[in-house]
Amino acid sequence: MFIRNCLTPLKELVLLKPKMTIREALDVFGQSHYSLPVISEDGSSFLGILSKRSILEYYESKPAQTSLEELHKDPIDHCIEKTTSNEFVDLRKGHFEDCLPIIVRYPFVPVLDGDQFVGIIKRSIVEQTLESCFGTNVKGIRILLGVHNQVGTLLGVSKIITKYNVNIISDIGFEADSNYLRRLLIKIEETPNLAKILHDLNKHGYRVLEVE
Template structure:
């Protein structure tokens, strides 16, 4: 569901076609476009073309080649075909976007073999900011917990006891001592010391507070 809700559809994008010349592509990229998706005539996804990849291609050519001649070359020589990772429109999840967006400027989205749009980096960054409660005043507690049923319930019981709102909560991988770590952000409270004491009585280890 996240993929569909966050998709920028292809009819709202500037798209390049693999048969375009470098000159044509640069005209399409004029302005704020530094990287754009490249598709075939049948709608299949090819890769990403960037101004940087164009420059790298030009720099690799013989010094005798004129700019006018290079402009006529096909962008197929410049496309980052290694940028062929994507998420599936029907089966993809938010976390599938993360390993892609750290390497590329956007996440391509496909429905079967057809390119249907992208998920922008700014949207992924905004979603992560919401997950961590960035910009919301509060206190972060990194908790070490055992991987057993009812752990989250015990934590929320403590918060409810002192009428504390949980702004965000995220689970992390295990460390050497505990099977799971949970980062929660709670609203400011004068009962922080009591919260710490109650959590520890329930077997929750307070790893960090900030």
């Protein structure tokens, strides 16, 4: 559901095609773009990403005597940053976490429906989602806990906090693949009962690592 809701469809995108010249692409970049998707001439396939950086890298690979005028005549096909077969998400089966290893390498996440390129997920959308998960823009208190990875841990922590009529803003677990110890980052609303909550958490075996 995340993928479909966060998709920027093709009709809303500026798209490049491989036979365009570098000069033509730079003219498009002049409209405040720094990187853009490149699709096949028939519009069905995602070929990769063209950016000002990839153009520069291509220019640096040319003979030293190559002029800018000569460079501008080359097709962009020579300097497309090609993604691999697993560097996209599936419109129907993809999940938010599938975007993370891609967005750290590229300026957007390509989205496919089967073999058909249908749009992208922008980096800004991924950032906004992460900010929402962590409650970044909500005032509160962060408590980092060391907990055992066992059934009922989150429920136990929640019961202690809500006993004091305190709202939990967000909760994020780390070391999800651990079979023993994990860290749990809880963000709660500000409360005069913080000391009591911390005491109860420690008493029930939830080790308080940091509070801020």
